[in-house]
Amino acid sequence: AQRVTQPEKLLSVFKGAPVELKCNYSYSGSPELFWYVQYSRQRLQLLLRHISRESIKGFTADLNKGETSFHLKKPFAQEEDSAMYYCALKSGVKAAGNKLTFGGGTRVLVKP
Template structure:
């Protein structure tokens, strides 16, 4: 069974401070990991995925298979980063592995 754990329901930081949203996963195969973001009154949208190894809006996330983690980081938080963040796992392409398993989400608040 696959599982995604986001240990922090709420995270509050000040503008300009570093931020790290934690995500740990459990999966027996080679997973694909994603971060989705939901800004206030907007639909969920993909922020980044581990296979792209990209930085989006200053956020990065590195897949650490040894620690089974995919933490989301940003060195200097901005007020517009305030949103709900979901970590998600897919078992990869093929068969029934298109489904995503989501964590419970972390609500990030960036204070001025």
């Protein structure tokens, strides 16, 4: 069975400091990983996914299959980055449907 672990419940950093959110997964197949973000009073939204290898709002995430990790990083945190972040793994096949398995989430607080 698949599992996603986010070891930090809360990360508090100062504006301009680097921030790294850890995500580890266990999955027997080829993983497809995502980071979702939920800003205050807003719905859950996709931040980025590993297959697109893009940078969104200054965030990047690299899939490390050897360490089964998909950590999210940003070199200079901004106050607007304060939010709840969830790492998620997609499993399943197209015909049979698929699902997302979420980690427990990390709350990021960026202080001025």
